[in-house]
Amino acid sequence: MKRKNVDALFMVAPILETPRTRINIPAGVHLFITIVLSSSAFLVRDVQWISTMIAVNLGWMAVCGVPWRQLKRLVRPFAMQTVMLLALYGFKQGQQGVLPAVQVSLQLMLTLMPPIVLSWCVPASQMARTFSRWMPDQAAFVLSASLHFFPMVLSEWRILYQAQQLRGVPLSWKQLWRPWHWRLVLRCLVVPAVVIAMSLAHEIALAARARNFRSGKRSCWMEEI
Amino acid sequence: MKSTPFLDRLPLRDALFLGFCAGAIIVCKILFRWHLGISGHAMFFTLIGLMVARSCVSFRWGATLTGVLAGLMAMTLGLGKGGPLILTKFVVPALVIDGALLLFPMALWSVATCIVVALLAGSTKFFLSWVQGIFLGMDSTVVVQRAAIDGVGSLIFSLLAALCVPSLLRQLKARGVIRDSTR
Numbered sequence: 001m002k003r004k005n006v007d008a009l010f011m012v013a014p015i016l017e018t019p020r021t022r023i024n025i026p027a028g029v030h031l032f033i034t035i036v037l038s039s040s041a042f043l044v045r046d047v048q049w050i051s052t053m054i055a056v057n058l059g060w061m062a063v064c065g066v067p068w069r070q071l072k073r074l075v076r077p078f079a080m081q082t083v084m085l086l087a088l089y090g091f092k093q094g095q096q097g098v099l100p101a102v103q104v105s106l107q108l109m110l111t112l113m114p115p116i117v118l119s120w121c122v123p124a125s126q127m128a129r130t131f132s133r134w135m136p137d138q139a140a141f142v143l144s145a146s147l148h149f150f151p152m153v154l155s156e157w158r159i160l161y162q163a164q165q166l167r168g169v170p171l172s173w174k175q176l177w178r179p180w181h182w183r184l185v186l187r188c189l190v191v192p193a194v195v196i197a198m199s200l201a202h203e204i205a206l207a208a209r210a211r212n213f214r215s216g217k218r219s220c221w222m223e224e225i
Numbered sequence: 226m227k228s229t230p231f232l233d234r235l236p237l238r239d240a241l242f243l244g245f246c247a248g249a250i251i252v253c254k255i256l257f258r259w260h261l262g263i264s265g266h267a268m269f270f271t272l273i274g275l276m277v278a279r280s281c282v283s284f285r286w287g288a289t290l291t292g293v294l295a296g297l298m299a300m301t302l303g304l305g306k307g308g309p310l311i312l313t314k315f316v317v318p319a320l321v322i323d324g325a326l327l328l329f330p331m332a333l334w335s336v337a338t339c340i341v342v343a344l345l346a347g348s349t350k351f352f353l354s355w356v357q358g359i360f361l362g363m364d365s366t367v368v369v370q371r372a373a374i375d376g377v378g379s380l381i382f383s384l385l386a387a388l389c390v391p392s393l394l395r396q397l398k399a400r401g402v403i404r405d406s407t408r
Binding site: 038042045084085088089092093100104107108111112115119127131138139141142143145146147150153154186187190191193194195197198200201202204205206208209213 | 235236237238239240241242243244245246247248249252273277281294297298300310311360361362363364366367370371374389392393396397400402
């Protein structure tokens with residue numbers, strides 16, 4: 001596995017300012033505003049409302065303390081989508097299709113921009129805690145435990161990958177360009193990885209049962225210690 | 226007779242395993258985020274993850290629960306461009322898989338039936354893209370064209386996933402992970 005990519009999973013929040021310099025918005029409120037902003041982007045139809053929504057979103061970014069230089073990172077994922085829409089509209093309506101294509105891609109961007117801002121501003125642990133307020137105990141535990149223990153599972157899988165390579169299984173990225181090696185990925189990586197995940201799940205469940213999980217009231221959350 | 230709550234019928238071990246499967250889907254999505262513009266490639270890992278999760282755990286809505294967890298993880302980690310909508314990308318195909326397995330419990334063990342289930346699950350991308358386009362007020366022809374571009378890519382990768390799953394399940398059964406193939 002590419003170590004850099006896997007580690008990036010747990011380093012989502014980009015270079016934002018320290019929380020002291022921006023308004024501290026509770027995660028639940030942030031999530032609610034995100035859903036409202038995202039949903040209203042579906043409802044707007046004309047240019048005036050779209051420009052209002054753009055202004056509102058930019059304002060929201062400012063409130064959240066997202067630096068303006070991050071705007072490029074926000075817009076980049078939508079470039080491909082815009083090109084495709086321009087091509088499709090242009091094919092059907094010619095030059096007249098440019099305006100509706102731009103309008104729709106802006107709407108699409110407005111739908112998906114607030115969630116990206118949400119993920120930048122609210123840490124993963126805080127999000128998991130927010131979800132746990134609305135979810136059943138077991139589901140919340142499973143979600144937070146999966147997130148919490150997943151680095152452990154990943155390191156087990158990394159050891160497995162290295163062990164198989166030491167055994168001589170051709171699993172390096174270069175060797176995997178040859179399609180006849182792909183079967184080995186299933187046999188030597190995926191199957192043992194499932195077995196490892198199953199045994200880790202068993203151990204964690206056993207540890208939770210030993211701590212009286214499920215029999216009484218929820219007594220503690222890691223973040224609250 | 227007192228009815229037990231929905232999730233209490235699922236042992237914690239199995240629930241955690243589903244959580245790890247969801248995590249694996251997310252990691253694969255991150256690892257193969259190459260921005261090549263190939264639509265639907267994530268469906269390959271999503272379907273393999275959902276189908277393996279459902280087959281290894283004797284819980285009727287195992288795939289759906291994995292889908293919900295994967296969606297929540299994706300939301301939590303800020304993955305993809307979907308935001309709250311990203312949940313549907315995982316949950317809808319998972320519902321199709323669970324629904325198909327309710328009707329035909331052995332569907333994932335033969336390549337032919339697995340292909341049918343995977344294509345049904347993969348086609349949800351077309352409908353999701355179509356519904357999104359309709360809500361955004363796009364031109365009807367463009368909506369269909371855009372959904373078709375998304376859908377075809379997704380179907381191709383679903384087909385590839387379906388070719389892997391039966392042999393994977395047989396190997397897992399040989400190692401004792403799946404004990405009862407009639408689940």
